[in-house]
Amino acid sequence: MKLRLLPAVLFLAIFFFLPLARILVLSVDASVFTAAHLERAFFVFRFTFYQAFLSTLLTFLLGLPSAFLFARFDFPGKSILRAVTAVPFMLPTVVVAAGFNALLGPHGWLTFLFPQSSFQFTGTLTAILLAHVFYNTTIVIRIVGNALTHLDPRLAQAARVLGADRLRVWTHVTLPLLRAPMLAAALLVFLFDFTSFGVILLLGGPQFSTLEVEIYIQSLQLLNLPMAALLSLIQLLCTLVFSILYARVVERAFVPLMPKPSIARRPKNLREKIFVASFIALLASFFVAPLLSLPLRSVTRLEADRGQRGEIPYGITGDYYSELFVNRRNSVFYVPPLDAARNSLTYAAATVALSLLLGFPAASALIHPNRLTRLLDSFLLLPLGASAVTLGLGYIITFNKPLITDHWLLITSPFIIPLAHTIIALPFVIRTLQPALASIPERLRHAAATLGASPVRVWQTVDLPILARAVLSAATFAFTVSLGEFGAATLLSRPDFPTLPVAIARFLSQPGGMNYGQAMAMSTILMCVTLAGILWIERLRLPGAGEF
Amino acid sequence: MKRILCLALLFLAACAPLAPSIQTTPGEGAPANPSALEASIVTELPTQNLSGQTVQLTVMTHSSFAISENVLAAFEQANNIKVTFVAGGDTGEALNKAILSKDAPLADVFYGVDNTFLSRALDAGIFEQYASPLLANIPDEFHLDLKNRALPVDYGDVCINYDRAFFEKNALTIPATLEDLTKPEYSGMLVVENPATSSPGLAFLLATIKHFGEPGYLDYWRALRANGLVVVNDWETAYYTNFSASSGRGPQPMVVSYATSPAAEVIYSDVQIEQSPSASILGPDTCFRQIEFVGILSGTHNRAAAERFVDFMLSLSFQEDMPLQMFVLPVNPEAFLPDSFHQYITLPAQPATLDPEVISANRERWIQEWMQAVLQ
Numbered sequence: 001m002k003l004r005l006l007p008a009v010l011f012l013a014i015f016f017f018l019p020l021a022r023i024l025v026l027s028v029d030a031s032v033f034t035a036a037h038l039e040r041a042f043f044v045f046r047f048t049f050y051q052a053f054l055s056t057l058l059t060f061l062l063g064l065p066s067a068f069l070f071a072r073f074d075f076p077g078k079s080i081l082r083a084v085t086a087v088p089f090m091l092p093t094v095v096v097a098a099g100f101n102a103l104l105g106p107h108g109w110l111t112f113l114f115p116q117s118s119f120q121f122t123g124t125l126t127a128i129l130l131a132h133v134f135y136n137t138t139i140v141i142r143i144v145g146n147a148l149t150h151l152d153p154r155l156a157q158a159a160r161v162l163g164a165d166r167l168r169v170w171t172h173v174t175l176p177l178l179r180a181p182m183l184a185a186a187l188l189v190f191l192f193d194f195t196s197f198g199v200i201l202l203l204g205g206p207q208f209s210t211l212e213v214e215i216y217i218q219s220l221q222l223l224n225l226p227m228a229a230l231l232s233l234i235q236l237l238c239t240l241v242f243s244i245l246y247a248r249v250v251e252r253a254f255v256p257l258m259p260k261p262s263i264a265r266r267p268k269n270l271r272e273k274i275f276v277a278s279f280i281a282l283l284a285s286f287f288v289a290p291l292l293s294l295p296l297r298s299v300t301r302l303e304a305d306r307g308q309r310g311e312i313p314y315g316i317t318g319d320y321y322s323e324l325f326v327n328r329r330n331s332v333f334y335v336p337p338l339d340a341a342r343n344s345l346t347y348a349a350a351t352v353a354l355s356l357l358l359g360f361p362a363a364s365a366l367i368h369p370n371r372l373t374r375l376l377d378s379f380l381l382l383p384l385g386a387s388a389v390t391l392g393l394g395y396i397i398t399f400n401k402p403l404i405t406d407h408w409l410l411i412t413s414p415f416i417i418p419l420a421h422t423i424i425a426l427p428f429v430i431r432t433l434q435p436a437l438a439s440i441p442e443r444l445r446h447a448a449a450t451l452g453a454s455p456v457r458v459w460q461t462v463d464l465p466i467l468a469r470a471v472l473s474a475a476t477f478a479f480t481v482s483l484g485e486f487g488a489a490t491l492l493s494r495p496d497f498p499t500l501p502v503a504i505a506r507f508l509s510q511p512g513g514m515n516y517g518q519a520m521a522m523s524t525i526l527m528c529v530t531l532a533g534i535l536w537i538e539r540l541r542l543p544g545a546g547e548f
Numbered sequence: 549m550k551r552i553l554c555l556a557l558l559f560l561a562a563c564a565p566l567a568p569s570i571q572t573t574p575g576e577g578a579p580a581n582p583s584a585l586e587a588s589i590v591t592e593l594p595t596q597n598l599s600g601q602t603v604q605l606t607v608m609t610h611s612s613f614a615i616s617e618n619v620l621a622a623f624e625q626a627n628n629i630k631v632t633f634v635a636g637g638d639t640g641e642a643l644n645k646a647i648l649s650k651d652a653p654l655a656d657v658f659y660g661v662d663n664t665f666l667s668r669a670l671d672a673g674i675f676e677q678y679a680s681p682l683l684a685n686i687p688d689e690f691h692l693d694l695k696n697r698a699l700p701v702d703y704g705d706v707c708i709n710y711d712r713a714f715f716e717k718n719a720l721t722i723p724a725t726l727e728d729l730t731k732p733e734y735s736g737m738l739v740v741e742n743p744a745t746s747s748p749g750l751a752f753l754l755a756t757i758k759h760f761g762e763p764g765y766l767d768y769w770r771a772l773r774a775n776g777l778v779v780v781n782d783w784e785t786a787y788y789t790n791f792s793a794s795s796g797r798g799p800q801p802m803v804v805s806y807a808t809s810p811a812a813e814v815i816y817s818d819v820q821i822e823q824s825p826s827a828s829i830l831g832p833d834t835c836f837r838q839i840e841f842v843g844i845l846s847g848t849h850n851r852a853a854a855e856r857f858v859d860f861m862l863s864l865s866f867q868e869d870m871p872l873q874m875f876v877l878p879v880n881p882e883a884f885l886p887d888s889f890h891q892y893i894t895l896p897a898q899p900a901t902l903d904p905e906v907i908s909a910n911r912e913r914w915i916q917e918w919m920q921a922v923l924q
Contacts, residue, residue, distance in 0.1 A: 223647065
């Protein structure tokens with residue numbers, strides 16, 4: 001019943017491929033093929049590739065041992081630590097950049113504690129790489145860690161019995177079995193680093209330009225649409241290659257050799273204890289420090305407000321939160337925080353509903369893959385690699401015609417945001433639902449039907465209870481995606497309906513300690529909501545489901 | 549997800565709702581006498597619309613726009629117009645949004661295009677002509693578009709500001725010319741904005757092009773780079789994070805900012821200060837003159853209300869409010885300037901300027917070349 005794929009495919013066609021195709025067709029122009037343009041494009045491409053490669057490498061350096069830690073050992077606070085490593089992935093770039101800034105930036109904790117140090121963080125490649133590792137380690141932990149959990153320990157035991165030493169077991173048994181999941185994780189991490197935008201712009205500064213950043217500069221700053229289109233095409237092609245590779249690898253990666261409940265145990269000997277303790281410490285400090293410095297910074301005054309020339313009253317303060325509710329400068333662009341929160345929640349709820357409505361039938365159609373669905377599967381990932389600027393421009397030239405009434409435009413209506421968010425959430429939702437749907441044994445349905453249950457009742461009593469948790473976690477995914485999404489929202493949100501991340505960006509772009517503190521306060525609020533959502537997913541996690 | 553669409557960039561920071569197409573009554577027609585109109589804009593009783601409803605007017609501006617609440621309220625009340633402001637990002641970005649959405653305009657009025665981008669706006673045809681009667685008050689030097697599609701509102705000079713205390717403490721001579729900045733004693737002391745993403749950054753680049761010509765300006769920038777030039781993306785970062793004389797107390801004692809910034813430091817200060825902590829370098833071509841314009845966006849459904857708003861921006865009530873709100877100078881010479889402006893601002897004797905046509909023909913190429921010379 002591949003008809004069930006139709007709604008999702010149609011949706012992607014109208015709200016992703018159509019606007020993208022229209023803007024590319026409109027802007028592609030032979031005039032772009034000058035030596036200077038091509039040289040710049042190559043320069044940008046090279047840097048994009050280079051930083052993505054380095055970031056992926058570093059992510060694995062931290063991620064692989066961590067995956068091993070979570071898969072093989074039990075220790076107190078394990079699920080909390082695991083949840084903490086997943087938090088960054090769900091956070092908007094503005095917040096992550098803010099977190100690193102609060103820790104290492106020019107007005108951060110480090111500068112405050114060591115004012116004499118000439119340590120420079122923002123504007124360096126280190127900042128970019130660190131933020132990428134911070135973001136994506138959870139992918140390695142989840143994908144590789146999950147494969148490790150499912151690995152039959154008897155294979156390694158057999159090898160040991162046959163005389164192989166530890167190292168040989170690793171290189172000849174464990175690693176080959178992990179190759180597919182590792183490749184899948186690497187591709188995904190690379191894809192995210194490759195299309196990085198916010199991190200580069202907010203932490204890297206002007207000397208670093210990835211394809212996505214350059215598309216933004218070329219189209220919106222220089223109005224060089226042909227160049228932007230060329231770069232978009234390069235980025236899209238690369239993404240397509242990565243997602244086709246990923247779809248191929250992922251099939252092999254997620255077939256558990258022999259599902260086992262859990263092989264994790266407490267560390268036994270000294271070596272294991274040292275490994276576990278040191279990695280817990282490392283992960284905790286690497287992930288907790290930036291996340292914690294945010295809320296701490298939101299209640300601490302460390303720098304002067306704009307125009308503040310007298311003594312700075314350092315110390316604990318609740319001002320940043322209370323000031324959120326005051327339009328002190330009578331700015332014409334002021335956003336009341338509760339309004340922004342309400343808008344964000346409304347958009348998120350709409351995104352959840354829409355992506356489940358489209359994702360559910362699509363996921364059920366993808367249970368038994370064939371050549372066609374496999375192809376569609378890799379196209380489903382494509383929205384992850386499309387430049388939001390390009391897509392936004394596409395939306396503007398595609399949805400600016402009056403529909404329904406003379407003055408109703410989709411582009412200026414509040415509906416455009418949940419539509420764009422659904423495009424982003426859909427791949428996640430489908431990938432969460434698919435394994436759960438596949439896990440329902442057909443026999444159960446048949447048995448129920450034989451016993452006289454109607455199709456509706458079969459669905460109610462068999463499918464629903466098994467699916468409920470997967471649906472819940474897919475919904476949470478869609479919810480957090482929409483809540484934290486920044487690009488499409490800033491691109492398309494109406495001035496009278498801003499979202500939380502849009503409001504955070506506004507505060508961050510304004511000078512002075514008060515605005516900075518308020519940005520930290522609002523980021524903290526957003527982070528807490530997101531963290532609650534992730535802990536919820538963790539608690540409901542199905543084996544094999546929600547891998548990414 | 550995040551990065552996927554994660555664009556810190558604000559493309560349509562806002563798609564303003566197209567205002568309901570209720571036309572204001574053309575009413576009495578614009579008074580012929582500018583000062584009579586002047587008076588009518590603020591004092592007139594609410595105009596009776598045919599429907600009696602308030603007209604919704606959307607104004608798209610750059611993010612630095614500011615206005616006193618009471619001045620705006622007086623305008624809204626007198627004309628029965630409700631104004632919504634849409635921030636479009638930095639000057640260049642805001643304008644590009646207006647150009648890209650010109651088939652379905654997101655606002656009725658656009659304010660904030662400057663002389664470095666003027667030709668782009670005019671060539672794209674985003675503005676409707678409007679010969680405001682108030683133009684009569686404005687000197688010709690500001691009146692760059694003779695077809696009255698873009699009307700001048702304010703001007704200012706982009707200049708290098710320096711930290712007085714730093715130069716005094718270190719007994720350093722204050723650089724007097726652009727050439728001086730490449731001297732080793734000023735190594736690592738200057739922060740500038742990226743001209744690709746910031747309008748003061750672009751203005752300063754144009755000043756160096758005016759002064760050194762082509763290709764000399766590139767050699768100059770290479771020399772600046774070799775002398776430890778710091779480049780950031782936007783003015784807020786340059787001024788409030790990097791500049792040492794702002795409240796941010798950053799590491800660089802020189803910054804590309806505005807001739808009005810030293811006055812702003814005094815006015816914003818929470819404690820009374822006698823002298824501004826910063827001052828501008830006013831050498832030959834060290835400053836670039838920016839003029840900002842307003843225009844009515846083609847295809848507006850609220851032409852009458854849009855005309856009223858443009859008149860309002862050229863009127864004394866707005867022109868006199870603007871200096872302390874946006875730290876720019878009014879184009880209307882009759883506008884009364886606050887004392888602090890006379891006290892703390894010295895205007896450059898010889899600001900650099902370039903013909904908008906020349907800028908328009910070369911802007912992208914200059915920026916690309918600059919990026920290659922300074923960032924790569």
